[in-house]
Amino acid sequence: QLQLVESGGGLVQPGGSLRLSCAASGFTLDYYAIGWFRRAPGKEREGVSCISSSGGSTKYADSVKGRFTISRDNAKNTVTLQMNSLKPEDTAVYYCAAKGSRYCSSFRPNDYDYWGQGTQVTVSS
Secondary structure: OOEEEEEOOEEEOOOOOEEEEEEEEOOOHHHOEEEEEEEOOOOOOEEEEEEOOOOOOEEEOOOOOOOEEEEEEOOOOEEEEEEOOOOHHHOEEEEEEEEOOOOOOOOOHHHEEEEOOOEEEEEOO
16 A cells, blocks of 8 residues: 655744654655645645655745755655744644656646645644
């Protein structure tokens, strides 16, 4: 069974950090670009970051540039999103998704084939 599982969410104060992980089972991530998306209450799902299959290319939403860092370890079949300087507006359910392409050409959700169940991130004092 092909599956993506996110972990690492939680409650953090503004200015704090969290590290999200996305682990794959049932398939190897080597040939997939991996994206992170989020959905805040009352808002549409938005793309946050993406990393190419090799890890050589990354993409970030303007709202998180300079604060979030995406990385991957294909040997461990995992992708990580390091989130620093978190703001209340970062509060959302975060999802990882695998794109049937090596490259991050877009943040269009329909371009992504496999999705995790999501992990809640809450930034609040």
